[in-house]
Amino acid sequence: MRLHEFTSPLKTFIAKVKLKNGSTVTASERTDSLNSARMLFQHKFGDKNVFSVTQVSDSVIDEGTKTLSSQELQVKSLADQEAKLKQQKKQLVARQALTKAQAKMRDASAPLSVQS
Numbered sequence: 001m002r003l004h005e006f007t008s009p010l011k012t013f014i015a016k017v018k019l020k021n022g023s024t025v026t027a028s029e030r031t032d033s034l035n036s037a038r039m040l041f042q043h044k045f046g047d048k049n050v051f052s053v054t055q056v057s058d059s060v061i062d063e064g065t066k067t068l069s070s071q072e073l074q075v076k077s078l079a080d081q082e083a084k085l086k087q088q089k090k091q092l093v094a095r096q097a098l099t100k101a102q103a104k105m106r107d108a109s110a111p112l113s114v115q116s
Helices: 003-007 032-047 070-109
Strands: 011-018 024-031 051-056
Touching: 011 032, 024 032, 032 051
Parallel strands: none
Antiparallel strands: 011 024, 011 051
């Protein structure tokens, strides 16, 4: 071990990362440098799943944040998926309404046929 490993305390880093189920979470790690923290997060979550890594002072960390159990994470994931599906349904209904309105506009602006 080297002397600087004893004299310099570990720093806390937080990162925004994407999980396999698609949800985005904030994770924290204690390490000696920003580069080490980034490599650690990339190793845990994958290279393309780490969005940002920042150092925080130890007094900023909110210990009131609850770690969720696997069942709670599953419930949260399902709730997020439900919200996503509701949003997709709302967009689909809006697109269908737009298509109907465009069809009515085409019919209304079509020239009238003259019969003899």
